Amino acid sequence: MPDQPTPLPYLIIDFDSTFTQVEGLDELADIALENSPEREKIVGQIRALTDRGMSGELGFAESLKQRLALLPARREHLPLLVERLQGKVSESIRRNRSFFEQFPGRVYIVSSGFREFIEPVVGEFGIAPEFVLANTFTFDKDDHITGFDPDNVLSRDGGKIEQLRRLHLTGPVYVLGDGYTDYQMREAGLADRFYAFTENVARPAVVAQADKVLPSFDEFLYQNKLPMSLSYPKNRIKVLLLENPDPRAAELLRQEGYQVELVPGGLDEDELVERIEGVSLLGIRSKTQVTARVLEAANRLIGIGAFCIGTNQIDLTECLKKGVAVFNAPFSNTRSVVELALGEILLLARRVPEKNALMHAGKWDKSAGGAFEVRGKKLGIVGYGNIGSQLSVVAEAIGLQVFYFDIAEKLQLGNATRCRTLAELLAQADIVTLHVDGRPENTNLFGAEEFARMKPGALFLNNARGPVVDVPALAAALRSGHLDGAAVDVFPYEPKTNDEPFESELRGLPNVLLTPHIGGSTAEAQRNIAEFVPERLMQYINTGNTQQSVNFPNIQLPEQAAHRLMHIHHNVPGVLAQINQVLAAHSVNILGQYLKTNEHIGYVITDVDKQYEPALIEKLREIEHTIKFRVLY
Ligand SMILES: NC(=O)C1=CN([C@@H]2O[C@H](COP(=O)(O)OP(=O)(O)OC[C@H]3O[C@@H](n4cnc5c(N)ncnc54)[C@H](O)[C@@H]3O)[C@@H](O)[C@H]2O)C=CC1
Numbered sequence: 001m002p003d004q005p006t007p008l009p010y011l012i013i014d015f016d017s018t019f020t021q022v023e024g025l026d027e028l029a030d031i032a033l034e035n036s037p038e039r040e041k042i043v044g045q046i047r048a049l050t051d052r053g054m055s056g057e058l059g060f061a062e063s064l065k066q067r068l069a070l071l072p073a074r075r076e077h078l079p080l081l082v083e084r085l086q087g088k089v090s091e092s093i094r095r096n097r098s099f100f101e102q103f104p105g106r107v108y109i110v111s112s113g114f115r116e117f118i119e120p121v122v123g124e125f126g127i128a129p130e131f132v133l134a135n136t137f138t139f140d141k142d143d144h145i146t147g148f149d150p151d152n153v154l155s156r157d158g159g160k161i162e163q164l165r166r167l168h169l170t171g172p173v174y175v176l177g178d179g180y181t182d183y184q185m186r187e188a189g190l191a192d193r194f195y196a197f198t199e200n201v202a203r204p205a206v207v208a209q210a211d212k213v214l215p216s217f218d219e220f221l222y223q224n225k226l227p228m229s230l231s232y233p234k235n236r237i238k239v240l241l242l243e244n245p246d247p248r249a250a251e252l253l254r255q256e257g258y259q260v261e262l263v264p265g266g267l268d269e270d271e272l273v274e275r276i277e278g279v280s281l282l283g284i285r286s287k288t289q290v291t292a293r294v295l296e297a298a299n300r301l302i303g304i305g306a307f308c309i310g311t312n313q314i315d316l317t318e319c320l321k322k323g324v325a326v327f328n329a330p331f332s333n334t335r336s337v338v339e340l341a342l343g344e345i346l347l348l349a350r351r352v353p354e355k356n357a358l359m360h361a362g363k364w365d366k367s368a369g370g371a372f373e374v375r376g377k378k379l380g381i382v383g384y385g386n387i388g389s390q391l392s393v394v395a396e397a398i399g400l401q402v403f404y405f406d407i408a409e410k411l412q413l414g415n416a417t418r419c420r421t422l423a424e425l426l427a428q429a430d431i432v433t434l435h436v437d438g439r440p441e442n443t444n445l446f447g448a449e450e451f452a453r454m455k456p457g458a459l460f461l462n463n464a465r466g467p468v469v470d471v472p473a474l475a476a477a478l479r480s481g482h483l484d485g486a487a488v489d490v491f492p493y494e495p496k497t498n499d500e501p502f503e504s505e506l507r508g509l510p511n512v513l514l515t516p517h518i519g520g521s522t523a524e525a526q527r528n529i530a531e532f533v534p535e536r537l538m539q540y541i542n543t544g545n546t547q548q549s550v551n552f553p554n555i556q557l558p559e560q561a562a563h564r565l566m567h568i569h570h571n572v573p574g575v576l577a578q579i580n581q582v583l584a585a586h587s588v589n590i591l592g593q594y595l596k597t598n599e600h601i602g603y604v605i606t607d608v609d610k611q612y613e614p615a616l617i618e619k620l621r622e623i624e625h626t627i628k629f630r631v632l633y
């Protein structure tokens, strides 16, 4: 929480595209021309004039005159405009409404827009009419807007400068705005600082002149240690997204206000160590290895999003010890893998990979040799989790008899038969497909011995994880003719980018379908993942909710009542007691408390009354065994 508020300087805030997300006159034109066939054309012309005026390209008075000349607006349109603008107040201004209410008399709206629509919008934030300095419309006897009051200083070039001068403010003055005319008040020496407000629009010519750039009003409040509605400005949260998740992921995270950086392809350990400093959220897919060394360098990391199912590439225990919550998308690409596996089974059974290669080489090899229907054949599924069990249902629908083996007790679906051992499954299956996870114990789960146990002429599929299969042993089983074909999507080593060549003993073998780890790479799956994972990460940041985290104790929290203190600590006895002692010593009223632990960490969430001394936070941070501590309000 910020320390005691410093005395607030005078704030001169622009209205159009700063206080609100839009330009008032553009919106008025849109309303006034609602039923006109010329609407798009005229609104476009007005917008272009606004832009030219704002960037300093066209004199302000000229831009205003030309815009009003194009505008067929009437008095009756103004209430509609006000209603529209009230719904378009900038997000960060809206959420900090109580700040404006707290400091009446310190905030001026100085705008070349019009009092008729500004006053009612800012009035809702406790800004009184005498603190609104803006133009006024002129009307004819039929209530058409005819122009602006030329005696108003704000209608002239340099109007804001003159207006500010006339205010005779004593003490520091800060200007916040998106336009060149806002900067000019600073240039004229009337303001101490100019903050370019870029939440809605960033004009390079204006940004270049700024003392500071504000992606949000939260950032202004944070920098100046003023009371704010968020515990931390979202624009300070840096997100690093690797391996090309669907663009929707970056879009959602940016919409939330985070700074998002994209790195196509993966990064190796050294590269990631270099890039991870200052990053709060890391997004990866199956390739990026998040090792203890990477986590050591991750000085601000709060959460990791695996934009896939598997999380074996992440050192989950080390993440816990560092208080980093990991989330994945456990079901978003399940169906895609199932469909790929089914297609592969059908194609291998008909020797399509081999026939296809021959055709491309100009050879016509029509024969039924080695081709069979899958109806009535035995499919052995190793790993009956989300993918294995869904494949079971779909495979039965086309007449396969399903057998499965899983080390965990699993609900048997449809007519599937459970095998007690892997050997039992291997002895009878015509097709064996792997859907186990990539835990270290599964490395080389399939080697020479397992292939030898498979029926002669059987087919083999690996769409799970590369290291689960001893590839030279598989290649040998295929070369010897013991296996009739294989489909492999995952490899112990996978190229880092599409530019790196692919090496494998499996290359060139007949009836072997090789795919570049695309089991989950469909438009549907990638889009689902790109919505699911950011949602989990944002919920964790905004509420502390760890539901569906793969490493943190799962806590589904009720809606936050007041301030929420989130304490992550090593799981040793007595930490909760210490937290409560500190709270009691500061006479803090606890509204709710939630604790969950696992082998390594304890996660305590305490909702407290808003009344507490800032020193309390320091005391909570200092508790021994604390890993991370955050406050939400
Ligand atoms: N090729 C691709 O693009 C994709 C690959 N995958 C991989 O598929 C794997 C499976 O995914 P889900 O079904 O969603 O995971 P899941 O966690 O729901 O299922 C894995 C199942 O394997 C079982 N298992 C683990 N080790 C075993 C062993 N040695 N023997 C028998 N059973 C064992 C587990 O008990 C669990 O039931 C993922 O871990 C991931 O590595 C997932 C999505 C896409």
Ligand SMILES: O=C(O)C(=O)COP(=O)(O)O
Residues within 6 Å of the ligand: 285, 286, 287, 307, 308, 309, 310, 311, 333, 517, 518, 519, 520, 521
């Ligand atoms: O979801 C998984 O576990 C996968 O293997 C898919 O990985 P990818 O997102 O394609 O790198």
